[in-house]
Amino acid sequence: MENLYIGLDVGGMSIKAGLVTENGSIVYKSTRKTNALEGGPGVLLQDMKELIREHTKYAKAHGYAVKGIGFGIPGVVNNEKGTIDYACNLGVENLNLRSYLSDLHLPICLSNDASVACLGEERFGAAKEYDNVVMLTLGTGVGGGVVIDDKLFEGVEGKGTELGHMTIVVDGEQCSCGRKGCFETYASASALLRMTKSEMIKNRHSMMRDYSNRSLEEVNGLTSFECAKKGDVSAQIVIDTYVKYLSEGILNMCNIFRPQVILLGGGISNQGDYLVDKVVKYCEERNYGYKNTPKVEIRVATLKNDAGIVGAACLAMDYVKELENK
Amino acid sequence: MENLYIGLDVGGMSIKAGLVTENGSIVYKSTRKTNALEGGPGVLLQDMKELIREHTKYAKAHGYAVKGIGFGIPGVVNNEKGTIDYACNLGVENLNLRSYLSDLHLPICLSNDASVACLGEERFGAAKEYDNVVMLTLGTGVGGGVVIDDKLFEGVEGKGTELGHMTIVVDGEQCSCGRKGCFETYASASALLRMTKSEMIKNRHSMMRDYSNRSLEEVNGLTSFECAKKGDVSAQIVIDTYVKYLSEGILNMCNIFRPQVILLGGGISNQGDYLVDKVVKYCEERNYGYKNTPKVEIRVATLKNDAGIVGAACLAMDYVKELENK
Numbered sequence: 001m002e003n004l005y006i007g008l009d010v011g012g013m014s015i016k017a018g019l020v021t022e023n024g025s026i027v028y029k030s031t032r033k034t035n036a037l038e039g040g041p042g043v044l045l046q047d048m049k050e051l052i053r054e055h056t057k058y059a060k061a062h063g064y065a066v067k068g069i070g071f072g073i074p075g076v077v078n079n080e081k082g083t084i085d086y087a088c089n090l091g092v093e094n095l096n097l098r099s100y101l102s103d104l105h106l107p108i109c110l111s112n113d114a115s116v117a118c119l120g121e122e123r124f125g126a127a128k129e130y131d132n133v134v135m136l137t138l139g140t141g142v143g144g145g146v147v148i149d150d151k152l153f154e155g156v157e158g159k160g161t162e163l164g165h166m167t168i169v170v171d172g173e174q175c176s177c178g179r180k181g182c183f184e185t186y187a188s189a190s191a192l193l194r195m196t197k198s199e200m201i202k203n204r205h206s207m208m209r210d211y212s213n214r215s216l217e218e219v220n221g222l223t224s225f226e227c228a229k230k231g232d233v234s235a236q237i238v239i240d241t242y243v244k245y246l247s248e249g250i251l252n253m254c255n256i257f258r259p260q261v262i263l264l265g266g267g268i269s270n271q272g273d274y275l276v277d278k279v280v281k282y283c284e285e286r287n288y289g290y291k292n293t294p295k296v297e298i299r300v301a302t303l304k305n306d307a308g309i310v311g312a313a314c315l316a317m318d319y320v321k322e323l324e325n326k
Numbered sequence: 327m328e329n330l331y332i333g334l335d336v337g338g339m340s341i342k343a344g345l346v347t348e349n350g351s352i353v354y355k356s357t358r359k360t361n362a363l364e365g366g367p368g369v370l371l372q373d374m375k376e377l378i379r380e381h382t383k384y385a386k387a388h389g390y391a392v393k394g395i396g397f398g399i400p401g402v403v404n405n406e407k408g409t410i411d412y413a414c415n416l417g418v419e420n421l422n423l424r425s426y427l428s429d430l431h432l433p434i435c436l437s438n439d440a441s442v443a444c445l446g447e448e449r450f451g452a453a454k455e456y457d458n459v460v461m462l463t464l465g466t467g468v469g470g471g472v473v474i475d476d477k478l479f480e481g482v483e484g485k486g487t488e489l490g491h492m493t494i495v496v497d498g499e500q501c502s503c504g505r506k507g508c509f510e511t512y513a514s515a516s517a518l519l520r521m522t523k524s525e526m527i528k529n530r531h532s533m534m535r536d537y538s539n540r541s542l543e544e545v546n547g548l549t550s551f552e553c554a555k556k557g558d559v560s561a562q563i564v565i566d567t568y569v570k571y572l573s574e575g576i577l578n579m580c581n582i583f584r585p586q587v588i589l590l591g592g593g594i595s596n597q598g599d600y601l602v603d604k605v606v607k608y609c610e611e612r613n614y615g616y617k618n619t620p621k622v623e624i625r626v627a628t629l630k631n632d633a634g635i636v637g638a639a640c641l642a643m644d645y646v647k648e649l650e651n652k
Contacts, residue, residue, distance in 0.1 A: 255491040293402070
């Protein structure tokens with residue numbers, strides 16, 4: 001009987017779940033719409049439980065054994081206690097997931113969503129040939145995940161690797177966390193939008209004005225990229241500025257963790273080589289101790305929408321192994 | 327027969343060595359003056375070898391067994407190959423220490439000096455009750471060491487944890503590494519000197535002028551601290567500025583590593599509680615996710631001049647254990 005692990009990728013609008021083999025293949029998956037903020041924690045928990053039941057039922061019917069369940073949570077967790085300590089997009093605070101699911105009699109583990117995605121990519125995605133990986137998810141915010149020697153590194157209680165909340169400009173842009181100048185306020189999709197709008201206001205001849213129908217409300221994460229590719233100088237200024245700040249944060253990751261590879265995920269990473277080539281060029285010109293220092297590769301993540309499911313299942317695999325070794 | 331480890335703390339002007347027990351006690355130590363820059367790598371290596379011979383001789387005469395030798399190097403090493411890749415204060419580049427010392431028939435390992443100091447403090451110093459520690463050495467530059475789960479973390483080839491070369495001000499002060507705005511350019515003793523002089527030039531009534539005999543050349547790392555303690559407002563401005571940048575870097579370490587404790591070493595850490603209290607106050611007001619996030623203690627390192635010797639010996643202990651487990 002083949003062993004499977006259930007991975008859950010929890011979001012504010014939907015929960016994705018999948019049955020994952022020890023080789024990282026998804027044998028079954030499904031998505032459930034939810035509305036955590038409106039429904040409250042009770043509805044969210046109910047939705048999770050029903051998804052898990054659906055998957056265990058499928059596993060049983062097809063002769064698989066479910067060995068554990070892993071969660072990727074968009075927020076701050078306590079991986080020792082199995083609690084979600086704070087997740088504003090889920091409207092959840094101090095929720096003990098492990099004890100709520102204790103009636104399933106299965107090992108339950110959880111981590112931050114970016115950490116889980118990093119683990120999935122390291123085991124079965126863009127970094128599968130490496131053991132030391134840093135991942136940055138460039139979305140509304142900037143999430144961070146770190147794998148050291150094939151093991152997820154999370155800091156005390158799983159509260160570390162908040163890589164988006166590393167200040168790169170003291171006294172810089174205000175961050176939602178309370179500090180100023182966090183990496184997230186310069187390298188997130190939201191930061192790119194701010195830079196795009198600012199340049200459009202400054203430059204009356206910007207192609208980005210027509211592209212967004214002369215309305216700042218129609219500006220999105222593609223505006224500057226699309227116009228820059230068409231040769232618009234003002235859009236290129238935006239991209240160069242964005243690349244500079246993103247690369248400065250990436251260089252910090254090189255000097256702090258010196259991993260084998262840094263992966264970029266999240267919406268902005270869909271720009272692929274167009275983005276990566278610019279970042280690599282910036283970094284190669286400025287890499288600390290580059291001469292005698294091993295090069296850090298920069299790649300786009302490849303598991304895309306499945307990263308959370310696969311990564312959460314990997315988390316469960318490691319957790320089950322850890323329990324067995326105790 | 328008790329097992330001992332030789333720890334060497336290598337500097338440009340002197341090499342310190344000691345025989346260390348598995349409990350972290352130094353049973354014998356001595357220092358040898360050297361002049362690596364004038365004498366060249368040959369003299370440095372000769373001095374190291376003679377110090378090691380002196381220590382092995384002492385160990386033999388007193389019935390101890392030497393099991394391994396560890397080095398703390400002020401520069402960039404390759405801990406896999408056992409080489410010093412670049413150490414400007416030693417005038418050394420691409421030097422294979424392990425093969426040079428192969429005739430000793432003892433396990434040889436090396437790491438960066440700040441990493442070694444962190445390991446020593448974690449095992450037998452200011453953080454001996456903890457397993458997850460970040461250390462910052464505030465000297466001419468800013469060195470960094472990280473211990474995760476009681477194990478020294480160093481990045482690929484030992485080239486990581488260059489915590490002084492994390493940019494905290496994009497486009498900020500020029501750093502010797504080529505980048506701009508590195509933590510080191512705001513939190514080192516050299517940075518404090520720059521801030522002190524700048525304030526003295528700006529403020530004609532600064533007490534720091536008399537304190538340094540109206541000569542910028544007599545300004546040192548104590549000038550601002552001593553005058554601030556005596557109530558000089560201009561000196562207090564310098565200290566507040568220094569504390570702000572140091573604390574911003576420390577908050578980054580909290581968010582990136584979320585260790586149990588952050589240790590401060592190096593000359594500036596001799597300010598003790600006067601410095602730590604200000605840093606703690608700044609950090610407590612700004613700690614990301616503070617509400618549900620475990621507090622990170624901030625302490626001054628305690629092994630002082632012995633940190634390098636003890637830490638290098640700990641490195642050797644771990645290396646020998648690793649070889650035995652292979």
